[in-house]
Amino acid sequence: MSAGEVSPILFVEHQTPYTSVTHRVRKVVYAGTTQYQRVELLDTYDFGLCLVLDGKLQSSAFDEWIYHEALVHPAMLTHPHPRRVAIIGGGEGATAREALKHSCVEEAVMVDLDREVVELARRRLRFMHRGALDHPKLKLVFMDGRKFLEEAEHGFDVIIVDVTDPLAGGPSYLLYTKEFYDLASSKLTEEGVLATQATSTTYSLECFASIAKTVASSFPIARAYKAWVPSYSSEWGFVIGSKRHDPAKLSAKTIAERLRRRGVKALKFYTARLHRQLFTHPKYLEKALKERGRLIKDDQPIYMPA
Ligand code: SAM
Secondary structure: OOOOOOOOEEEEEEOOOOOEEEEEEEEEEEEEEOOOOEEEEEEEOOOEEEEEEOOEEEEEOOOHHHHHHHHHHHHHHHOOOOOEEEEEEOOOOHHHHHHOOOOOOOEEEEEEOOHHHHHHHHHHOHHHHOOHHHOOOEEEEEOOHHHHHHHOOOOEEEEEEEOOOOOOOOOOHHHOOHHHHHHHHHOEEEEEEEEEEEEEOOOOHHHHHHHHHHHHOOOOEEEEEEEEEHHHOEEEEEEEEEOOOOHHHOOHHHHHHHHHHHOOOOOOOOOHHHHHHHOOOOHHHHHHHHHOOOOOEOOEOOOOOO
């Protein structure tokens, strides 16, 4: 293809059965199927290199740091002194990268189901993990995240759930249920905090509201929050469950102090002043979080609309 010519390759991401987002692809860098999922590395014109699992864009070079900073830092800063962190999923290693920025962390365990995805990330997504996959404080475990927590004996201060969206027949839908959040809560210390990605506030509002309701059924404090992620063409939802401290009550002063004391550097999205705004919702979203969604159970799972 000569310079200026545009490749005919299109990546079509279905958000619902009626709405899809199309990315024009310069080059398919990798495409394959592991024991658990279909994996693609797509070099796209507008968002650079993207990791796609089972047809869902996971992260892009253009803006992965928005999602990963939004997922990690509010929970890490809600805990006054997180020492042991569990990351469930997190295949690219970017969640681990962000958690390990907190100097108080003594040990992080990253539990991903799919060794092939992590090894591919180690080789081809260095700009995302930036060596975090080989960090001396990080222990890598390859197994189902729920089974790991069932077998884990000691408590974690923070559990970050960074798994794929709940897809029918996919590997992660049982990590969005009441049984899972009750299990996670039992593996957290008494000031423990859980954060989970909670899908799109636009295309899967029912799913987002249900995850928020279900976390709230397992934790005394539960807060839904969101951040716009350009490569997802959507505002993205997250939920924190906390056993003692309310993330939405943290002052910018306390956050700034904790960031400084822990030596958290190289942030591109999250700030002490932005924190509260993440938890401040427009009226329609407040209403939807109150009135929509249902309890997600193992025998009544929830799936993405597409
Ligand atoms: N940033 C992405 C997003 O937008 O949500 C997710 C990060 S990462 C690519 C998702 C990871 O979840 C994948 O590496 C996948 O292997 C892992 N995963 C899916 N189901 C899992 C399970 N049951 N236990 C552990 N890891 C799982």
